[in-house]
Amino acid sequence: MGAMNGWTFIRVINALRQVSLSISSQDILDAQTCLACYPExxxxxxxxxxxxxxxxxxxxxxxxxxxVVGCSETFNSEDSKDTSVKKDLENHNSPGIGGQGTGRGTGGISLTNSGDILDSAKISRIISLSRIEELVGSEQEFEDVVKKILTDLDYFTWINSFDLAYQRGSLSEDDWILHHNARATIINEIQQQILTVQVRHHNSWEPVVRQHWLYKSLSLLSEEEKELVKSSIKKWTRKLALKQGARWKSSKKGTIDIAQIIRQSVQWDGHFFKLYFRHKKPQVPELVVLCDVSNSMASFVEFLIYVVTCFRERIRKVRILFFIDSIWDVTEFVWNQELTEVKQEIKSWGHKVSSGFSDYGAVFKELAEKKLQGISSQAVLVILGDGKNNYHQAQAEYLAQIAEKVRKVFWLNPLEKNEWSEPDNAMKEYQIYCSKVYRCRTARDLQKIVKDVF
Structure with a gap:
């Protein structure tokens, strides 16, 4: 099978399937054939x-x-790392652009020592494997481990020194671009090494699955990954565009209404002079979206608004309400602005309210007393929030009143269920009045929500 042995081939296939990539039997057969026929x-x-x-x-x-395949090349021994890095640093004619660094790295070596833009091989050698193993062994979150390794390497001092040099005009445009590319390479190399250690430590591919854009927390997505999620949302909503309710309504176009044509033809001795059409009424005639836009929720709001925007044409009426400790109707603003403007509005919402801390009880009371009368009994209410009430009164009786008035209440929560029991979280009191509560932490969660709710 070419230059690849059968055991490695099986391990690669198993690993790819473990991280949720679909590989069919035909794909495997094609790969075997190509490996045998094209060894070059x-x-x-x-x-x-x-x-x-x-x-x-x-x-x-x-x-x-x-x-699976490149571990031996990726991880050298600590002794060889130290020797290689020290030799690299001795070859520099000048200290780094930020001066001498004091990062923990490997023996105190840091990015500010390096002098020039590092290549990926040098970056791999400068990262301390033992330090990564230490942090992973302490069961810290992936992003926290990345930040601590960057701190150890004096990364933030390093990038600040380049930013300052560029602002002063002592760094050319070409060097500035190279520096930004180096930033991405450094972070990617650190992430890859951490994932490798996590997979080995847990003897599971789950750490890699969590970093896939479909399973990664929406709050941690890069700009590129956000675009992937949005393009996927478009595909999901396009597939559901024809999913309508069970009831029919007369229309000027759509499906030919045979029953109506026959009824009319009876009045004209079996002749008919007009075609009649019908279409199904929307499954969700009215949608009310209530979004917590406090700092912890802003990144999740962006994607829910995008979902609603994609479904706008098939819902008769949509109302979008933002809140922290009071409600603000943003329906017209959302429809009249680009999504980037909406995102900025979400971020700037804090100055519009008195406290800046979520108060779900006050919000449900305001919704029940001041806005519920204008909401249809056939409306579907979608609440996006983590349920953290900051020790305010839950006032769940107002959510009960709201649930009695509308057809369904769906709650989308980015937190895991075990986090609902925290002292400042009121989800245990609110969930009993909801038709269903969904976790909405990842793009995969959003996919399920789109299918069920819309």
Whole structure:
């Protein structure tokens, strides 16, 4: 099977399936054939071209390949790392642009020592494997481990020194671009090494799954990953565009209404002079979206608003309400602005309210007493919030009043269920009045919500 042995081939396939990539039996057969017929082509290139059906999954493939096939190349011994790094630093004619660093790194070596833009091989050597293992062993979150490794390398001092040099005009435009590319390379290299250690430590591919854009927390997505999620939302909503309710309504166009035509033809001795059409009424005739836009929720609001925007044409009436400790109707603003403007409005909401801390009880009371009368009994209410009430009174009786008036109440919560029992969280009191509560932490969660709610 070319230059790749059968055991490694099986391990790669199993790992890719473990991280939720779909690989069929035909894909495997095609790969075996190509590996045998084209030994001059690198196995990685063959498997990537046959197993990756979506460009956005390329990053996961690269991570899996690195862990399964390239471990020996990725991780050298600590002694060889120290020697290599010290030799690299001795070859520099000047200290780094930010001066001498004091990061923990490998023996106190940091990015501010490096002097020039590091290549990926040098970056790999400068990162301390033992430090990563220490942090992973302490069961810290992935993003926290990344930040601590960056701090150890004096990364933030390093980038600040380049920013300052560019502002002063002592750094050329080309060097500035190279520096930004180096930033991305450094962070990617750190992330890859942490994932490798996590997979080994837990003996599971779950850490890689959590970093896939479909399963990654919406609050941690990069700009590129956000665009992937939005393009996926468009596809999901397009597939559901024809999903209507069970009741029919007369229309000027749509499906031919045979029953109506026959009824009319009876009055004209079997002749008919007009075609009649009908279409199904929307499954959700009216939608009210109530979004907590406090700091912890802002990134999740962005995606829910995008979902609602995609479904706008098939819902008769939509109302969008933002809140922290009081309600603000933003329906017209959302429809008349670009999404980037809406995102900015979400971020700037804090100055519009008195406290800046969520008060769900006060919000439900305001909704029940001042706005409920204008909401249809057939409306569906979608609440986006983590339920953290900041020790205010829950006032769940007002949510009960709201639930009695509308057809359904769906609650979307980015927190795990075990977090609902925290002292400042009122979800246990609110969930009994909801038709269903969904976790909405990832793009995969959003996909399920789109199918069920809309």
């Amino acid at each position: 082509i690198p196995p990685k290139q063959i498997l990537r071209s046959l197993f990756i059906h979506r460009p956005q999954d390329t990053g996961v493939f690269e991570t899996v390949w690195r862990i």
